[in-house]
Amino acid sequence: MDLRRGQKESLTKSDKGLEFDVECYHKAALNLRYACFGLGADGRLPDNRYLVYDRQTASPAEEIRVTQGTFAQLFRFHVDLAKLPPVIERLVFTVASEGPENMRHLEKGFIRFLRDRSEVMKYAYEGSEFTAERSLVICEVYRKGGDWRLAAVGRGYKDGFQALAASYGGAPAPAAGLAGAGFSAGTGLGAGAGTGAGTGTGAGGTPPAAAPPPLGGEKEISQMALPPGVVARMQNLIRQATGDRQYLAPLYRALFACVNSQPEAVRRPVRVVMVADASGSMYQMYENGRVQRAIDKLFPLATVLHDSASMDFWAFAAKSRQFDPVLMENVRSYSFDVSGGYERWMSMLNYQYNNEAEAMRDIMMIYASSREPVLTLFLTDGNLSGEWQIEEVLLKTSKFPVFWQFIGLRGSEFGILEQVAELPGRFSANANFLKLGDIDDINETELYSRLLAAVCHWNSEVDGKKLIRD
Numbered sequence: 001m002d003l004r005r006g007q008k009e010s011l012t013k014s015d016k017g018l019e020f021d022v023e024c025y026h027k028a029a030l031n032l033r034y035a036c037f038g039l040g041a042d043g044r045l046p047d048n049r050y051l052v053y054d055r056q057t058a059s060p061a062e063e064i065r066v067t068q069g070t071f072a073q074l075f076r077f078h079v080d081l082a083k084l085p086p087v088i089e090r091l092v093f094t095v096a097s098e099g100p101e102n103m104r105h106l107e108k109g110f111i112r113f114l115r116d117r118s119e120v121m122k123y124a125y126e127g128s129e130f131t132a133e134r135s136l137v138i139c140e141v142y143r144k145g146g147d148w149r150l151a152a153v154g155r156g157y158k159d160g161f162q163a164l165a166a167s168y169g170g171a172p173a174p175a176a177g178l179a180g181a182g183f184s185a186g187t188g189l190g191a192g193a194g195t196g197a198g199t200g201t202g203a204g205g206t207p208p209a210a211a212p213p214p215l216g217g218e219k220e221i222s223q224m225a226l227p228p229g230v231v232a233r234m235q236n237l238i239r240q241a242t243g244d245r246q247y248l249a250p251l252y253r254a255l256f257a258c259v260n261s262q263p264e265a266v267r268r269p270v271r272v273v274m275v276a277d278a279s280g281s282m283y284q285m286y287e288n289g290r291v292q293r294a295i296d297k298l299f300p301l302a303t304v305l306h307d308s309a310s311m312d313f314w315a316f317a318a319k320s321r322q323f324d325p326v327l328m329e330n331v332r333s334y335s336f337d338v339s340g341g342y343e344r345w346m347s348m349l350n351y352q353y354n355n356e357a358e359a360m361r362d363i364m365m366i367y368a369s370s371r372e373p374v375l376t377l378f379l380t381d382g383n384l385s386g387e388w389q390i391e392e393v394l395l396k397t398s399k400f401p402v403f404w405q406f407i408g409l410r411g412s413e414f415g416i417l418e419q420v421a422e423l424p425g426r427f428s429a430n431a432n433f434l435k436l437g438d439i440d441d442i443n444e445t446e447l448y449s450r451l452l453a454a455v456c457h458w459n460s461e462v463d464g465k466k467l468i469r470d
Contacts, residue, residue, distance in 0.1 A: 003123040003152040005289050006336025011081075011113070011141065011148045018081035018148065020120070022093060024138070025074045026109035028127070031099045033161045034075045036064050037092040037168050038084070043246040044169035046087045051170045052077070053161075064091070079141070081148050090142040092168070096135035096161035103130040103156060111138045113150065123152040129288040131440050134160045151333075154289060155247070167246070221256060229307070230266045234259075237303055240328050248331070251300045254444035258452055259304060265452040268459065270373045271312065272302035274326070275363065276335075277380045278315040278345045279354035285381070285410060286342035292335040294409070294439045298377055299331050301451055305375070313338075316359035318350035322366070356380065357389035360404070364393070368400040373462045375455060376404050382411030390416055391423065398426035401467040403458040405451065408435040428461045 001009065012018065024034050038050030038059060045051055049060050058065045063083040067076055079091065093111060097103065106127035113121045123139055130136075133156025140151045157164060221234045234256055241249040259266055276282075276291055285291050295313075302311030310325040313334070323339050324330070335342050356378075367374045384390060394404065406417045416423075420431040432454050436442055442450075462468060 001121045003121055003150075005123075005125070005152055005154040005287065006292070006333045006341070007123075008149055008151045008333075008337075009121060011150050019115075020079055021114040021117075022077040022079060022111060023074065023114060024076070024093065024095065024109075024111050026095060027073060027107040028105055028109070030097050030101050030105055032073075033096050033098050034066065034077075035094050035096070035161065035165070036066065036077050036079075037094065037165075037170070038064065038088045039090045039092060039168060040087050041089045041243060043090070043243040048170050050088060051165065051168075063088075081141070090140055092140050093138045094135060094161075094164060095138060096164060098160060101134075103127055103133045103136060106130070109138075121150065123154070125154055129154070130156050131438055132158055134158060135164045167250075224256070224260045226260065226263055226266060230259075230304075233307055233309075234304060237300070237309070244332050245328060247296070248300060251297060251444055252304075255300050255304055255448045258445060258448040262449070262452045262456060264459065265455040266305060268373070269307060270305040270375050270455055270459070271308070271367075271370065272298070272305055273312040273314065273363065273367065273374060273376045274298055274302070275314045275316065275320075275359060275376055275378045277317070277354055277356075278342065278349050278351060279317040280346065280351040281354075281381055281383065281411075283342075283346070283351075286335055286346075289335075290409070290439060291342070291379070292333070294379060294407075295326060295331065295334050297439060297444065297447065299326050301448060302326070303328075305455065306372075314359065314363060315342075315345045315349060316354065316356070316362075317346060318353050318355050318358075319348075320355075320359035320362045321345075321349060322362075353385060354380070354383070355385050357386050357393050360390065360393045360397075364397050364400065364402060367402050368397065370401055371468060372401070373455075373458055373468070374402045375451075375458065376402060377451075378404055378406045379409055380406065380411070380414075380417075381409055382414040382417075384413075384415050384417070387416040394420065394423060394431055395425055398428045398430045399465075399467065401462055402430065403454065403461075404431040405454055406431065406433045408433065409439065410437060428465045428467060429457070430461070 003009065026032055033053060035051060035053035037045060040046040049056065052059055052064045052066050061083050063080050065078045077093065104127050108124065108126050110122055110124040112119050135157045137153045137155045139153050142149055142151065221231055221238065224231060238249065238252055241252055274295065299311050303309045310327050313323045313326050314320055315323060326334050330338055339345065363376060406420060408414045408417060414435065417433045420433050423431065434450060
């Protein structure tokens with residue numbers, strides 16, 4: 001079975017065996033380190049001996065072992081799930097560049113699952129799917145009820161192995177990369193090695209270089225000069241950014257710092273709506289996880305600005321539709337799983353062309369009468385359909401409490417969106433445009449600062465123009 005990014009499959013229902021091999025291969029002029037992290041329910045290493053890599057080649061009872069393959073770029077983990085202690089809930093397989101090069105230099109890579117030397121499942125990817133990432137979480141094996149399941153993840157991080165390990169609560173000593181380094185038993189980490197308070201990793205995020213105090217933790221948040229309700233909301237959010245959702249922690253940390261410097265943005269609830277282009281030209285961006293990465297980055301903003309702890313979500317092509325809201329429970333693989341995932345969305349919305357104006361009209365039917373300001377984050381790759389219709393919608397809706405923050409990804413032909421902030425004839429300044437080649441072209445701090453500035457502007461417009469009527 002060939003897996004696609006975001007796909008999940010049972011490892012036990014089709015074959016009762018709990019013992020298998022995980023083979024990793026990467027064709028690249030990179031110095032790579034492979035590792036398997038055995039994590040607990042909180043998404044952290046309960047025991048550093050369950051970090052298996054070139055300097056610690058087996059877990060305590062040899063439930064996990066790693067060996068080099070027949071050539072330098074091939075490594076194999078042998079796994080016996082039946083031997084794992086109950087405290088281990090998840091195995092995370094990773095690869096990291098030990099030099100300055102990033103995964104963009106990767107020609108191709110794959111991870112495959114073998115039983116009795118026969119391939120059962122395979123997940124393959126290429127360097128073109130990544131930008132500045134120096135480490136990847138390739139896949140995860142995790143308990144779900146009485147089942148063990150496999151998830152093809154393909155999520156990248158900007159920092160290398162040391163920071164990735166710290167984010168899971170480990171603190172391995174520096175060592176030469178695997179390529180050409182060979183294996184030795186070494187002394188490993190040992191049960192007493194420092195565990196630190198790692199803060200997790202996020203899509204395109206930057207894990208901590210070491211295991212620092214939990215910046216953005218409850219104590220630090222309580223000291224921020226913000227309304228008590230917002231402080232309580234932020235404390236609750238950081239509590240939830242653990243386990244499967246641990247990758248959200250550094251995103252929240254960056255956002256919290258920005259909120260603390262722009263408190264005007266959170267003085268009142270603002271509902272956030274994400275609208276994503278699901279026409280055919282966007283297919284690759286869904287397939288390689290770029291749209292999911294945008295969801296990952298925008299979701300924290302939505303949950304901090306509004307106490308619903310959710311982000312409304314729409315997708316559009318020729319038609320538009322509102323889907324289930326993005327929640328803590330579904331954010332991790334939203335674009336791959338919710339309502340059948342992006343391929344199903346494209347089919348039901350007639351992916352052959354995009355109709356932005358129609359989507360905007362549909363959204364206004366729902367939110368025009370809102371008693372709260374609404375921030376609409378509208379993702380598109382350009383080549384707009386009906387620019388004058390978009391202008392008409394913006395003019396007609398400028399008396400309602402809905403702000404259009406257009407975000408251009410990858411495309412180059414954005415037409416009217418390039419001048420939307422200066423569009424004349426509107427009752428309120430209700431639109432802005434941010435052009436990016438990729439969602440990771442802008443770091444989290446700058447992204448959140450710019451979006452919060454838009455929220456501050458919009459709050460002023462709502463009050464000054466009295467857009468919300470009693």
